[in-house]
Amino acid sequence: xxxxxLGIAGLGTVGASLIKGLNSQAEMLADRCGRELLVTAIxxxxxxxxxGFDLSPYSWIDDPISLATSDDIDVYVxxxxxxxxxxxxxxxxxxxxxxxxxxxxxxxxAKHGVELAEIAESNGVLLNYEAAVAGGIxxxxxxxxxxxxxxxxxxxxxxxxxxxxxxxxxxAEGMSFEECLADAQRxxxxxxxxxxxxxxxxxxxxxxxxxxxxFGTKIAPDAIYLEGITAITTEDIAAAKxxxxxxxxxxxxxxxxxGVESRVHPAMVPLGSAIAEIGGVTNAVTIEADMVxxxxxxxxxxxxxxxxxxVAGDICDIAKSRPxxxxxxxxxxxxxxxxxxxxxxxxxxxxxxxxxLQVVDKPxxxxxxxxxxxxxxxxxxxIVQRRARGEDGQAPIILITHxxxxxxxxxxxxxxxxxxxxxxxxxxxxIEKLS
Amino acid sequence: xxxxxLGIAGLGTVGASLIKGLNSQAEMLADRCGRELLVTAIxxxxxxxxxGFDLSPYSWIDDPISLATSDDIDVYVxxxxxxxxxxxxxxxxxxxxxxxxxxxxxxxxAKHGVELAEIAESNGVLLNYEAAVAGGIxxxxxxxxxxxxxxxxxxxxxxxxxxxxxxxxxxAEGMSFEECLADAQRxxxxxxxxxxxxxxxxxxxxxxxxxxxxFGTKIAPDAIYLEGITAITTEDIAAAKxxxxxxxxxxxxxxxxxGVESRVHPAMVPLGSAIAEIGGVTNAVTIEADMVxxxxxxxxxxxxxxxxxxVAGDICDIAKSRPxxxxxxxxxxxxxxxxxxxxxxxxxxxxxxxxxLQVVDKPxxxxxxxxxxxxxxxxxxxIVQRRARGEDGQAPIILITHxxxxxxxxxxxxxxxxxxxxxxxxxxxxIEKLS
Numbered sequence: 100x101x102x103x104x105l106g107i108a109g110l111g112t113v114g115a116s117l118i119k120g121l122n123s124q125a126e127m128l129a130d131r132c133g134r135e136l137l138v139t140a141i142x143x144x145x146x147x148x149x150x151g152f153d154l155s156p157y158s159w160i161d162d163p164i165s166l167a168t169s170d171d172i173d174v175y176v177x178x179x180x181x182x183x184x185x186x187x188x189x190x191x192x193x194x195x196x197x198x199x200x201x202x203x204x205x206x207x208x209a210k211h212g213v214e215l216a217e218i219a220e221s222n223g224v225l226l227n228y229e230a231a232v233a234g235g236i237x238x239x240x241x242x243x244x245x246x247x248x249x250x251x252x253x254x255x256x257x258x259x260x261x262x263x264x265x266x267x268x269x270x271a272e273g274m275s276f277e278e279c280l281a282d283a284q285r286x287x288x289x290x291x292x293x294x295x296x297x298x299x300x301x302x303x304x305x306x307x308x309x310x311x312x313x314f315g316t317k318i319a320p321d322a323i324y325l326e327g328i329t330a331i332t333t334e335d336i337a338a339a340k341x342x343x344x345x346x347x348x349x350x351x352x353x354x355x356x357x358g359v360e361s362r363v364h365p366a367m368v369p370l371g372s373a374i375a376e377i378g379g380v381t382n383a384v385t386i387e388a389d390m391v392x393x394x395x396x397x398x399x400x401x402x403x404x405x406x407x408x409x410v411a412g413d414i415c416d417i418a419k420s421r422p423x424x425x426x427x428x429x430x431x432x433x434x435x436x437x438x439x440x441x442x443x444x445x446x447x448x449x450x451x452x453x454x455x456l457q458v459v460d461k462p463x464x465x466x467x468x469x470x471x472x473x474x475x476x477x478x479x480x481x482i483v484q485r486r487a488r489g490e491d492g493q494a495p496i497i498l499i500t501h502x503x504x505x506x507x508x509x510x511x512x513x514x515x516x517x518x519x520x521x522x523x524x525x526x527x528x529x530i531e532k533l534s
Numbered sequence: 535x536x537x538x539x540l541g542i543a544g545l546g547t548v549g550a551s552l553i554k555g556l557n558s559q560a561e562m563l564a565d566r567c568g569r570e571l572l573v574t575a576i577x578x579x580x581x582x583x584x585x586g587f588d589l590s591p592y593s594w595i596d597d598p599i600s601l602a603t604s605d606d607i608d609v610y611v612x613x614x615x616x617x618x619x620x621x622x623x624x625x626x627x628x629x630x631x632x633x634x635x636x637x638x639x640x641x642x643x644a645k646h647g648v649e650l651a652e653i654a655e656s657n658g659v660l661l662n663y664e665a666a667v668a669g670g671i672x673x674x675x676x677x678x679x680x681x682x683x684x685x686x687x688x689x690x691x692x693x694x695x696x697x698x699x700x701x702x703x704x705x706a707e708g709m710s711f712e713e714c715l716a717d718a719q720r721x722x723x724x725x726x727x728x729x730x731x732x733x734x735x736x737x738x739x740x741x742x743x744x745x746x747x748x749f750g751t752k753i754a755p756d757a758i759y760l761e762g763i764t765a766i767t768t769e770d771i772a773a774a775k776x777x778x779x780x781x782x783x784x785x786x787x788x789x790x791x792x793g794v795e796s797r798v799h800p801a802m803v804p805l806g807s808a809i810a811e812i813g814g815v816t817n818a819v820t821i822e823a824d825m826v827x828x829x830x831x832x833x834x835x836x837x838x839x840x841x842x843x844x845v846a847g848d849i850c851d852i853a854k855s856r857p858x859x860x861x862x863x864x865x866x867x868x869x870x871x872x873x874x875x876x877x878x879x880x881x882x883x884x885x886x887x888x889x890x891l892q893v894v895d896k897p898x899x900x901x902x903x904x905x906x907x908x909x910x911x912x913x914x915x916x917i918v919q920r921r922a923r924g925e926d927g928q929a930p931i932i933l934i935t936h937x938x939x940x941x942x943x944x945x946x947x948x949x950x951x952x953x954x955x956x957x958x959x960x961x962x963x964x965i966e967k968l969s
Contacts, residue, residue, distance in 0.1 A: 237680035248846030411683030
């Protein structure tokens with residue numbers, strides 16, 4: 100077999116780790132793939148930057164589209180990122196030119212995945228994107244290939260290392276959200292503009308891709324219910340712990356009778372559960388399905404080398420395939436057969452809730468709160484009002500409800516607020532039921 | 535594409551779950567695979583047994599070899615089990631006849647895997663065996679495909695549900711090994727003859743396969759150092775917990791300078807670590823490698839449906855492939871390029887040790903033990919001698935050592951025994967260092 104020729108666009112930490120890995124393991128890779136893997140052409144925004152390795156063996160092609168369609172490559176490896184151009188146009192051009200594509204670009208997949216999958220199918224080439232979700236964890240391959248015979252009921256996980264790092268440190272050191280974010284930025288775990296991570300958009304992109312694979316629906320990132328972690332306080336984390344829970348930013352997609360309930364929000368998971376033990380920048384994904392039951396994978400969700408591991412695995416899959424071969428479609432089934440995404444209303448969500456209410460502590464307060472909950476048929480699992488009221492006459496009340504609907508809890512909170520005993524906004528955090 | 539025709543040998547719980555799954559999801563599978571999956575022929579030991587579904591649509595072929603080589607099948611699905619015939623001959627015959635093979639048979643793979651992989655390669659057919667290791671966890675695919683570009687340093691895990699169930703119940707209920715085993719047998723989690731599970735052989739078979747995939751070496755189940763769980767007592771479990779550990783039966787394979795250190799034995803893992811939280815019949819595997827770092831997968835290690843999920847995934851991979859295609863080799867690289875397995879000596883193992891010594895409690899006992907440890911340059915992390923000596927003048931002493939070699943700890947124990955203060959045998963349990 101002739102070498103598999105790779106054109107790589109984007110030479111940040113992932114691109115650099117990829118090239119180093121391919122070079123240092125060249126012989127092993129040739130053995131395992133039955134052919135040599137050869138980087139022939141590259142491209143990046145800044146040609147002059149020192150990347151710690153010699154760029155001279157590779158031809159530099161300034162225009163990503165020229166690189167993507169070059170006669171000198173078989174596979175276009177897109178590591179530039181960004182949902183639009185140049186990533187979008189160059190990937191499209193590569194597929195149309197009959198090149199296989201490997202990308203780590205979740206935003207691109209979330210926005211244009213269905214269209215790109217169709218172009219890949221009609222050109223008989225592969226579109227691989229393992230690194231787009233959960234970094235080094237091979238969740239795409241497992242869902243797309245290993246679980247082909249399964250009917251998935253829920254997929255959920257910790258999909259953003261920045262948020263998990265912040266929440267882990269807030270608990271471990273009693274630090275505020277703002278302090279932890281600043282530290283994460285200092286250590287390179289958070290971007291200078293962290294909005295996309297901490298508001299949950301990044302998790303939503305990844306969840307949108309997993310949702311499509313899980314339920315055979317079109318990718319619909321904008322349909323996802325979204326709440327970030329910026330409102331989580333050390334008080335929430337401490338109260339959660341006291342009641343046997345830990346707060347994680349989860350992405351969850353569940354099959355329901357009225358569509359897919361997909362949501363990203365801080366959630367309480369029981370201490371001692373496997374997912375509660377996922378700390379720091381580590382990611383984890385759990386899939387629940389009819390045949391396999393519950394399957395969990397955890398590992399590095401980001402980082403140059405771990406992400407490059409996933410990109411390289413995708414490249415090796417292409418290298419091992421032989422002419423005439425077409426593997427399964429990019430989204431697990433032909434893009435034309437994907438169902439529209441029907442989003443279940445968040446109001447219909449059923450679950451337990453954690454509430455932290457700051458109240459004016461005068462006679463009848465607890466009675467009025469309890470009455471408002473009862474009016475919505477919400478029963479309570481725990482009530483904590485341990486600390487004495489402060490000098491301001493205020494006291495926090497923590498409630499954990501049994502399962503009820505989002506509509507019911509929201510109506511109860513509106514009524515409680517109307518009674519005039521709340522100070523500020525109520526904190527409401529959903530409890531994720533684990534099987 | 536014409537339907538993919540399956541011949542299934544073995545209709546126990548896995549075979550029955552597989553046929554039910556293929557039937558109930560026929561349309562979804564055809565969509566995802568781009569062709570119909572069709573069971574055409576079957577075989578089992580007992581034709582008359584009621585398996586809860588209608589066998590009449592399938593032609594019954596009495597002889598497994600005739601089934602395996604039948605013109606009416608494209609894929610031979612071997613679910614009979616057993617390392618020798620009829621599994622061995624029929625799988626060989628199928629591969630030689632140009633049929634793809636899917637098997638759940640770990641014993642067959644452990645004993646004949648390299649030969650079978652060679653036959654598959656030279657006939658251009660696939661040999662898939664996802665279900666042979668860790669049931670529903672897609673560890674074979676992840677190691678063989680996702681991590682192709684990685685250089686693995688260690689793979690370890692809980693690979694036997696029976697043992698993990700017994701150890702979990704011993705801790706949870708303070709029951710003895712014998713009581714838990716009896717219960718596991720009653721509940722169907724352990725065989726009538728449980729030797730193969732509780733002595734670690736089953737774990738060793740699975741570890742042998744993972745070791746080959748991890749290090750590119752020939753499968754060598756007999757080289758593995760083996761200790762089962764029969765000597766673990768409730769005292770060990772309680773003492774471990776007190777010192778912050780939990781006992782698990784692990785299979786571990788580590789790359790060392792003097793070869794592969796592969797071993798199956800009860801091991802202490804820190805409480806709160808992800809692997810310590812894997813309870814009951816669940817399995818878990820962790821892979822440590824240069825690019826991906828540490829990756830963990832957990833899920834059902836056995837059971838008809840979970841195992842059938844893995845078998846079905848293997849079948850779907852074949853269904854999605856197209857004529858002319860040959861996927862990567864069965865063992866991750868051409869069988870002819872696999873290196874001989876060089877087993878590192880167990881005496882060279884380095885790690886911490888848990889020791890439980892029953893001693894005659896008289897002056898100087900602790901001093902003599904401490905001296906014997908010091909003679910081997912072994913330093914101690916913890917010493918516990920909490921309970922008063924009994925009427926028999928005996929007392930248990932628990933020691934946790936810092937890292938030392940297996941040779942050193944064994945020499946120290948021999949010397950301690952020679953001093954005549956030990957009652958019975960010393961209990962020695964290795965502490966597995968997690969990264």
